[in-house]
Amino acid sequence: MVQACTMRAAGEREAFPRSSFSVVCCDEGDVAAEAIEVICEHELSIIANGCELATLMCSDANLFELVYGFLFSEGVIGDAREVLALDLDAARSTAHLTLSHPVRRPAARVITSGFGGTALAAPSGRIFPSLAAGAGVPSLPETLPALAPGDADRICDAVTVMRVGAREYAATRGTHCSALFRRGEMIALYEDIGRHNTFDKLAGHCLLAGIDAAGFLLATTGRVSSEMLRKAARLGVGTVASLSGPTDAAVREARARGIALAGYVTSSRLTLYAG
Numbered sequence: 564m565v566q567a568c569t570m571r572a573a574g575e576r577e578a579f580p581r582s583s584f585s586v587v588c589c590d591e592g593d594v595a596a597e598a599i600e601v602i603c604e605h606e607l608s609i610i611a612n613g614c615e616l617a618t619l620m621c622s623d624a625n626l627f628e629l630v631y632g633f634l635f636s637e638g639v640i641g642d643a644r645e646v647l648a649l650d651l652d653a654a655r656s657t658a659h660l661t662l663s664h665p666v667r668r669p670a671a672r673v674i675t676s677g678f679g680g681t682a683l684a685a686p687s688g689r690i691f692p693s694l695a696a697g698a699g700v701p702s703l704p705e706t707l708p709a710l711a712p713g714d715a716d717r718i719c720d721a722v723t724v725m726r727v728g729a730r731e732y733a734a735t736r737g738t739h740c741s742a743l744f745r746r747g748e749m750i751a752l753y754e755d756i757g758r759h760n761t762f763d764k765l766a767g768h769c770l771l772a773g774i775d776a777a778g779f780l781l782a783t784t785g786r787v788s789s790e791m792l793r794k795a796a797r798l799g800v801g802t803v804a805s806l807s808g809p810t811d812a813a814v815r816e817a818r819a820r821g822i823a824l825a826g827y828v829t830s831s832r833l834t835l836y837a838g
Contacts (some may be wrong), residue, residue, distance in 0.1 A: 579603070579624045579731050579738070579754070604756055609633060611660040614668045616782045622738065622755045625764055626651055630658045632767030639666065643770050672818035708823070708838040715833060717747060718780065722828040725782040726806075728752045732784060741765055741783040743776060743800070746786075750774065758785025761767045762794040769798065776800055789823065792816045802838070804828050809836055 575747040580603040588597050590721045595629070605623040609616045609630060616639065630649065634640045640662065648661040722743045726732075729740035741761035753764035761783065769776050777799040787805050789812035795803050796816070801823060808826040809817070814836045814837060817824035823838030 579622055580605075580824065581735065592632065600735055602731060602735045602756055606656055608657045609660070610657060611639065611662050612666045614666045616666070616668075619757070621757055621760045624755075625753060625758055626658065628753070628764045628767035628771065629701070629760055629769050630660070630767070632763035632765065634660075635766050635770050636763050636797050638797075641793065708818075708835050710835055711837065714823075714838075716835055718802065718825050719828060719830055720747065720783075721749075721782045722804055723830050725752065725784075726788050729754060729784065739785040741781060741785075743769070744780040744782065745778075750776075750779070758783060759791060759794065761785070762798070764790060766794065766798050780804065782828075786810070787813045787826065789813050789816055792820075792822070792824070796820050796822060804833070 581600040583598050583600055586597055595826045603623060605621055606618060607621055607626060607629070608618045608753055611634070616637075617633070619629070621632065627649070630651075631640075631643060631646065634646075636676055638648060646660055647663055650659045651657075652659075683694070696743045721742070724744075725740060725742040728742065728749070729752070731738040732740050738754040738756055739758035739761050740752065740754045741758070741764075743750045744764050750766045751765055753761050753768070755761045755764065762781075765776075765781070768774070777797070778801040780802040781795050781798070781800040782804045783791075786807040787803055787809040789810060792803065792809070792813040793816065802825070803817070803822060804825040807827060814824060816822075817837035824836045825833045825838075826836060828833045
């Protein structure tokens with residue numbers, strides 16, 4: 564049992580476990596057998612004060628940050644000091660936490676489009692009350708979003724730095740990666756099989772390190788869906804940039820929240836959806 568949760572759980576993995584498989588590769592008509600490393604998938608159940616909140620499918624690395632970040636992103640905790648104790652069992656299949664306040668089992672479980680686990684539903688049973696039927700969908704501004712001078716270079720440079728740091732992605736093409744930047748400097752980078760998990764790990768890092776991420780740039784490899792935008796908004800970032808594209812709900816949320824949202828970012832190109 565880790566008391567006060569100021570240190571990493573004993574035996575916590577820093578490396579990503581992989582498995583090797585024999586496969587057949589086709590390259591412009593040429594067929595060859597190869598051995599390829601594939602990132603391992605791991606199941607982690609999060610139980611707080613005896614209440615099972617969610618089971619995540621994730622990578623068996625940086626689980627300490629993942630647990631803290633998930634609880635913060637879902638509004639279960641607002642400060643690391645609310646976690647009185649954390650016990651990750653030897654098999655890394657369960658995280659038992661003691662919190663300083665009561666925890667109510669969610670009335671409904673909602674499978675997000677990330678399919679990496681369940682997200683905690685709002686009291687209405689919807690993850691995003693602003694998009695619930697009858698609540699009204701945030702309207703899109705009539706004017707196109709605009710980039711301030713230097714913003715395009717800043718976003719492209721950040722995504723390039725993230726891609727260079729995504730070692731597991733480069734080795735296996737089996738992970739997602741997300742990174743936080745403050746005034747062009749990379750503050751943290753995490754990889755996982757689930758893109759939502761990388762956001763949660765960044766949130767956990769900031770929570771544990773006492774970092775206020777307001778106005779930061781968050782670069783990611785994955786598609787930005789509405790739940791991903793919500794996690795970024797919870798963290799307080801000012802810009803979200805992705806190698807992939809957003810959903811329409813993510814664009815609406817970003818515009819309503821005043822968050823810059825860029826997709827299909829390369830070293831020299833991007834599409835700005837909100838800003």
